[in-house]
Amino acid sequence: MIRNNNELFTKYRRIATGIRKKIVKMHAISNTSHIGSALSCVDILAGLYFSILRIDPKNPNYKNRDRFILSKGHAASALYATLAQRGFFSEEILEQYCIDGGKLSGHSTKACVPGVEASTGSLGHGLSIGIGMALAAKYDASKYRVFVLLSDGECDEGSVWEAAMFASHHKLDNLIAIIDYNKIQAFGRTKEVLNLEPFVDKWKAFGWEVKEIDGHDFQEILHVLKGIPFKEGKPSIAIAHTVKGKGISFMEDEVLWHYKSPNKEQLEIALRELSSL
Amino acid sequence: MREAFITTLTELARENENIFLLTGDLGFSVFEKFRGEFPGRFFNIGVAEANMASIAAGLALSGKTAFIYSIVPFVTMRCFEQITNDICYQNLNVKIIGVGGGLCYGSAGPTHHSITDIAVMRALPNMTVICPGDPIETELAVKSSVTHQGPIYIRLGKGHDPQIYCRPPRFKIGEAVVLEEGRDVTLIATGNMLPVAKDAAEKLKEYGLGVRLISMHTVKPIDEKSILKAGRETKAIFTIEEHSLVGGLGSAAAEIIAESNFKVFFKKIALPNVFVKDLGSQDYLREKNDLSAGKIAAKVLMAFKENAISR
Numbered sequence: 001m002i003r004n005n006n007e008l009f010t011k012y013r014r015i016a017t018g019i020r021k022k023i024v025k026m027h028a029i030s031n032t033s034h035i036g037s038a039l040s041c042v043d044i045l046a047g048l049y050f051s052i053l054r055i056d057p058k059n060p061n062y063k064n065r066d067r068f069i070l071s072k073g074h075a076a077s078a079l080y081a082t083l084a085q086r087g088f089f090s091e092e093i094l095e096q097y098c099i100d101g102g103k104l105s106g107h108s109t110k111a112c113v114p115g116v117e118a119s120t121g122s123l124g125h126g127l128s129i130g131i132g133m134a135l136a137a138k139y140d141a142s143k144y145r146v147f148v149l150l151s152d153g154e155c156d157e158g159s160v161w162e163a164a165m166f167a168s169h170h171k172l173d174n175l176i177a178i179i180d181y182n183k184i185q186a187f188g189r190t191k192e193v194l195n196l197e198p199f200v201d202k203w204k205a206f207g208w209e210v211k212e213i214d215g216h217d218f219q220e221i222l223h224v225l226k227g228i229p230f231k232e233g234k235p236s237i238a239i240a241h242t243v244k245g246k247g248i249s250f251m252e253d254e255v256l257w258h259y260k261s262p263n264k265e266q267l268e269i270a271l272r273e274l275s276s277l
Numbered sequence: 278m279r280e281a282f283i284t285t286l287t288e289l290a291r292e293n294e295n296i297f298l299l300t301g302d303l304g305f306s307v308f309e310k311f312r313g314e315f316p317g318r319f320f321n322i323g324v325a326e327a328n329m330a331s332i333a334a335g336l337a338l339s340g341k342t343a344f345i346y347s348i349v350p351f352v353t354m355r356c357f358e359q360i361t362n363d364i365c366y367q368n369l370n371v372k373i374i375g376v377g378g379g380l381c382y383g384s385a386g387p388t389h390h391s392i393t394d395i396a397v398m399r400a401l402p403n404m405t406v407i408c409p410g411d412p413i414e415t416e417l418a419v420k421s422s423v424t425h426q427g428p429i430y431i432r433l434g435k436g437h438d439p440q441i442y443c444r445p446p447r448f449k450i451g452e453a454v455v456l457e458e459g460r461d462v463t464l465i466a467t468g469n470m471l472p473v474a475k476d477a478a479e480k481l482k483e484y485g486l487g488v489r490l491i492s493m494h495t496v497k498p499i500d501e502k503s504i505l506k507a508g509r510e511t512k513a514i515f516t517i518e519e520h521s522l523v524g525g526l527g528s529a530a531a532e533i534i535a536e537s538n539f540k541v542f543f544k545k546i547a548l549p550n551v552f553v554k555d556l557g558s559q560d561y562l563r564e565k566n567d568l569s570a571g572k573i574a575a576k577v578l579m580a581f582k583e584n585a586i587s588r
């Protein structure tokens with residue numbers, strides 16, 4: 001059993017590595033920011049799209065599919081790469097990321113490719129959009145669930161807390177928030193810019209059922225997200241502890257890689273590091 | 278207009294199960310019937326308009342038609358970016374209902390006035406802007422909004438607005454209603470200034486002027502044809518709105534006229550681009566700001582007297 005689980009987690013790690021390789025190439029080609037933000041949520045996305053979400057890449061708009069909203073829309077490269085890896089569209093389309101006349105913009109855009117449920121980019125919108133979808137699901141007596149991935153810095157936005165209050169008041173247990181808590185935002189560490197702690201207590205006080213996970217450990221990601229709702233009648237939130245720039249040694253936990261994109265040499269090193277995983 | 282809105286929406290909701298109504302904690306003594314009849318499709322979001330606008334977008338992404346409601350500044354400017362990105366950018370079926378257009382909430386002060394809303398809503402891609410002139414136009418606008426694909430901002434008066442029409446006019450979004458066909462001067466009014474404009478027209482007729490009275494209920498897309506026709510067939514055009522001189526009906530009409538090939542006398546009658554700090558009722562503030570029927574008529578007559586317009 002344990003051996004099987006290990007094999008399973010190796011499979012997910014391989015998938016995540018594949019996604020990371022795509023991401024570093026996309027940022028190198030387009031010379032664009034936010035690679036660190038994209039790399040920190042790859043394992044969460046891999047867990048969702050390859051195990052948790054009830055979706056069908058061949059029928060991306062089927063009525064009762066689970067919905068996923070990337071509220072931290074600046075990590076769009078991670079979402080596009082995951083969708084391509086999952087078979088929603090051809091990998092060649094990833095070459096269209098943030099280039100002149102391209103197809104994939106730097107913030108996730110609905111309908112630019114199959115599988116993107118909402119256009120995001122401005123922070124603090126996704127959780128409320130997810131609430132609207134969750135209310136519609138309840139009204140229609142549909143079983144689909146709505147997952148929203150937020151960044152930590154995003155929680156500086158007041159609208160996140162308007163949404164948090166509403167979701168628990170209305171007992172939206174078909175709504176699941178995940179926070180990519182990499183502890184670095186645009187201009188510094190979250191604890192220095194605007195401290196979120198005690199973060200778990202805040203969400204609890206807002207009426208959510210909270211679990212903390214290691215956002216790079218597939219055993220934890222899958223185990224916890226399989227158990228939703230964490231509690232009947234309450235919205236669930238997984239606060240995922242992550243590392244910005246995860247997977248590339250020189251990008252990890254560095255504010256600088258919120259902005260920089262890899263040059264040719266850095267790309268080679270990054271790909272080599274990922275291949276050795 | 279508020280009563281006409283909710284009565285119409287309640288009727289529509291009986292036929293159309295996709296209609297949802299969200300409010301930012303307003304509508305006391307107005308929305309109870311809707312809530313009672315459709316409890317699953319009514320949400321008091323609380324005093325949280327940003328959340329309300331994005332929730333409406335989420336509902337619309339799930340195939341619903343969501344109406345969001347509050348006093349004009351809160352349902353337009355408080356959540357402007359949510360309207361821009363979540364509703365307009367994604368071109369969703371969210372209908373924004375603003376109550377208290379212009380100086381309806383006169384004595385409440387500038388926080389509750391709406392003198393810039395038409396300008397900012399008009400600037401948004403995909404947005405349609407409708408300012409009904411009376412309860413009948415309100416009913417027709419709400420009905421049309423449900424079949425229209427995409428976002429609409431509907432700017433209402435308050436309660437007990439006078440009724441202008443004896444029977445419903447032909448109503449189409451983007452098509453003005455010509456109430457009177459004069460040949461001397463055209464008055465183009467929008468929203469709750471329609472009754473005032475009608476009174477002004479009556480006064481002008483007493484002076485022997487042939488007045489064309491147009492209700493420009495849709496400010497965006499504006500009815501270019503009716504403006505150009507008035508420019509060709511009458512000697513002067515005055516636009517009348519309870520909104521700032523900047524960016525509203527007058528600006529929209531001016532944009533059409535400036536790019537046309539003919540010269541017609543044109544004047545915007547609107548509020549100055551200042552916060553209205555005088556305290557008082559809507560009627561009092563209209564009088565103070567030269568937006569009463571008498572002051573408007575006088576302004577038109579003055580233009581003729583000064584020979585700015587040839588008779």
